[in-house]
Structure formats: C-alpha cells, structure tokens
Amino acid sequence: MIDLRSDTVTRPTEAMRAAMARAEVGDDVYGEDPTVTRLEERVAEMFGKQAAVFMPTGSLANVLAVRALVGPGEEVLCESAAHIARAELGAHGAVSGLTMRTWHHPRGQVDLGQIRTLFAPDLGPYFVQTRAIAVENTHNFAGGAVLPLDDLKALRAFADEAGCGIHLDGARIWNAHVATGVPLAEYGAVADVLSVCLSKGLGAPVGSLTVGPADLMAETRVRRKRMGAGMRQVGVLAAAGLHALDHHVERLADDHTHARLLAEACGLDPAGVDTNIVVLPRDDAPGFVARAKAEGVLVSAVGPTTVRLVTHLDVTRGDAERAAAVLATL
Numbered sequence: 001m002i003d004l005r006s007d008t009v010t011r012p013t014e015a016m017r018a019a020m021a022r023a024e025v026g027d028d029v030y031g032e033d034p035t036v037t038r039l040e041e042r043v044a045e046m047f048g049k050q051a052a053v054f055m056p057t058g059s060l061a062n063v064l065a066v067r068a069l070v071g072p073g074e075e076v077l078c079e080s081a082a083h084i085a086r087a088e089l090g091a092h093g094a095v096s097g098l099t100m101r102t103w104h105h106p107r108g109q110v111d112l113g114q115i116r117t118l119f120a121p122d123l124g125p126y127f128v129q130t131r132a133i134a135v136e137n138t139h140n141f142a143g144g145a146v147l148p149l150d151d152l153k154a155l156r157a158f159a160d161e162a163g164c165g166i167h168l169d170g171a172r173i174w175n176a177h178v179a180t181g182v183p184l185a186e187y188g189a190v191a192d193v194l195s196v197c198l199s200k201g202l203g204a205p206v207g208s209l210t211v212g213p214a215d216l217m218a219e220t221r222v223r224r225k226r227m228g229a230g231m232r233q234v235g236v237l238a239a240a241g242l243h244a245l246d247h248h249v250e251r252l253a254d255d256h257t258h259a260r261l262l263a264e265a266c267g268l269d270p271a272g273v274d275t276n277i278v279v280l281p282r283d284d285a286p287g288f289v290a291r292a293k294a295e296g297v298l299v300s301a302v303g304p305t306t307v308r309l310v311t312h313l314d315v316t317r318g319d320a321e322r323a324a325a326v327l328a329t330l
Contacts, residue, residue: 002323003298004262007172007255007276007312010203016243023239028054028231035235039242043196043209046245047188051217052209054238056229058171059088061195061208063095064223068193068216069132069165072097076167077118078134079111080104081141083169095227099128108139110151112158119162132165137187138172138179141302144259144277144310146176152190168194171208175201175275178252192216201252201276202244203313206237248313252276258311258320265324266309278309280327288330295326 003009012020026032036054044052055061062084070076076092078085080102084092092098103114120130133155137147152168159166168191170176177184188194193212198204210220224230231237252275260270263278282288285301292299300308309327311320 001293001296001298002315002319004309004311004315004323005298005300007200007310010199010313012203012205012240013313015247016203016240019239019243020236023235025233025235028234029225033233033235033238035242036238039238040209042242042245044211046184047194047196047211048185049188049194049211050214052211053217053220053224054231054234054241055195055208055210055224056206056231058083058195058197058199058208059091060224060227060229061197061210062088062167062169063091064220064227065167065169065193065195065210065212066092066098066132066134067096067223068210068212068220069167070096070098071131073099073128074131075099075101075120075128076132076134077101077103077115077130079108079136079139081108081139082134082136083140083171084134084136086141098131106142107145108136108142108147109145110135110147110155112151112154115155115158119164121162130162130164132167132192133159134167134169136169136171137176138275138277140172140277141279143273143279143308144172144175144275146179146274149180149182149186149190152187156190165192167191170194171197172200172275174249175252175256178250179256179275198241198244201255201312202241202248204237204240204244207241251313254317255311255313255315258315258317259309261320262309262311262324262327265328267328276311280307280309281305282307291330292327295330297323297326299327
C-alpha cells in the first residue's frame with residue numbers, strides 16, 4: 001500500500017530509532033530529563049521565544065496554548081475550518097470552558113475585515129470578550145495552504161491595537177518555512193504562543209511542543225500535569241524530535257514536489273499546491289477512497305465530496321508516480 005492518508009503515518013527511520021535508543025533520560029516531571037530539556041530549549045530558540053513545553057500530542061499542545069491566552073467564559077476567534085474548531089473534538093470548550101467564533105476563507109487565510117467585525121472588546125459584564133485570535137500555518141483543511149507573512153504581521157498589528165493575543169497553530173509550520181524561506185523566528189514573532197508538531201512532516205513517532213513566554217509556559221506545564229500528561233523518562237521521544245530537526249526539515253521540499261505531481265495527475269493546477277497536501281473534489285469521496293484502496297493507494301475522505309492526499313517522509317518519488325497513475329485512472 002502507498003499511504004497518502006496523512007503525514008502522521010510515518011515510521012521512525014533506523015537512524016531515528018538509534019538516536020532514541022541511546023538517549024540520555026531522567027524524570028521529566030521533576031525537570032530532570034536532559035534530552036527533553038535540550039529539545040525544549042532548542043525549539044524555543046528557533047522561534048525566538050523564551051520557553052517550550054514538550055507535549056504528547058498536537059491537540060494537547062493547541063488546547064494548552066489557547067488556554068494560556070483565553071480563560072473560561074472568554075473567546076477565541078479562528079477560521080471556520082481551523083483544526084482547533086473542526087478536529088479536536090470540542091476540547092477547547094469541553095476542557096477549557098472557552099467559546100469560539102469563526103470567520104470563513106476558502107483558503108483558510110487571515111481575513112482582517114471579517115476579524116475586525118467579529119472582534120468583541122471588553123464591554124462590561126454583559127458580553128463575551130475576545131481574548132485571542134488563532135491562525136493555522138499551514139492550513140490543513142485548506143490543502144496545506146501557507147499564510148503569507150505580511151498578512152500575519154498585519155494581524156499582529158491589529159491584535160496589539162486591540163489588546164488581544166495570537167495563537168499560531170504551527171503543526172506544519174516547518175512546511176511553511178521550507179516552502180517560503182521565511183525564518184522560523186519571524187513566524188514566532190507574530191504569535192504570543194504557538195504549537196509545533198514533530199510527528200507529521202518531520203517523521204517523529206510522537207510529540208509536539210507549546211512555545212511562548214516563560215511565565216505562560218510555566219503555567220502551561222502545571223496545566224499539562226493537571227490534565228494527566230506529565231511524562232517521565234520521555235527523552236527517548238525527545239531524541240526522535242531532535243533527530244528530526246537535524247535531518248528531516250529541508251527534505252520537506254521533496255514532499256511538496258511529490259504533492260504537486262499528484263495534483264497534476266488528478267487534473268488540478270499544481271501551482272495551487274503550496275506544500276504537501278492536495279484536496280481533490282469528488283462527487284462521492286468515500287467511494288473514491290474505496291476504489292483507490294482496491295488499487296493499493298490509501299487516501300482520506302475529509303468530507304462527503306472532498307478527498308485529501310498527503311505526501312510525507314515514507315512516500316518516495318517512485319511511490320508518488322505510481323499513486324499518481326492510479327489516481328489519474330480513477
């Protein structure tokens with residue numbers, strides 16, 4: 001099978017497994033795992049932030065990042081197809097007690113006009129107040145679309161003027177960085193807090209980080225423990241992340257090339273594919289998924305008329321070409 005369902009399906013390489021096997025470890029709840037500490041310090045520095053907290057999942061990283069800015073009964077704004085709104089099982093409301101309103105953009109982009117209209121200032125004890133705006137770069141359900149840095153800077157200026165925070169869901173920020181050449185620290189500068197993932201394009205088996213100011217990350221570490229996500233000798237997983245940062249970032253360009261190859265085979269304009277995700281309109285998405293599986297290609301239905309293809313570390317050029325031939329026939 002050629003698996004194009006997600007970039008979460010990758011398996012650690014032999015070199016990554018070796019790095020995990022020799023990792024120096026300690027009890028991370030006591031702050032004594034040196035490999036975790038090294039990963040957290042490195043990622044914080046990459047994004048120009050003071051601190052980072054290692055998380056087992058991207059969803060938890062997002063939940064705790066947003067919670068660092070937004071309290072119970074307060075509001076976060078995001079795009080209508082954002083991962084925090086559509087794919088985290090309502091955790092932000094269920095766990096953090098916050099509310100959410102959304103703007104819509106077909107490419108998941110910042111729409112400052114809509115954001116200005118939605119934004120709710122402090123009007124006293126009668127209305128919910130907007131405490132943060134969340135953006136996603138790259139935007140998963142918009143086909144891995146990159147958010148332009150100028151738009152993010154304009155949003156930062158608005159947030160400063162309005163007195164609210166910005167959360168950047170950077171699960172695939174590495175893809176945006178490789179596709180555009182924008183330094184990671186410049187992406188970090190537009191956000192108060194952000195989440196970054198190691199287990200998607202970078203190919204680690206587990207792990208994300210929440211990144212931000214030292215005081216907010218200290219609170220986040222407490223909340224992580226309160227939610228049962230304190231981890232012990234987790235340096236074996238942090239070592240996978242460090243290996244990924246050393247060896248798997250620049251090669252994301254190959255995934256982007258393979259995604260454009262698939263798009264062209266399916267009759268789409270490859271210029272519209274920013275990174276490693278292709279969104280394919282089909283009248284019967286579940287039926288298309290079943291037919292592709294019968295031909296040895298796994299893809300996902302992310303809606304009744306929408307199929308998603310995702311390239312990743314485990315998809316070679318030959319795999320992409322074979323999958324393209326199958327999908328073009330279908």
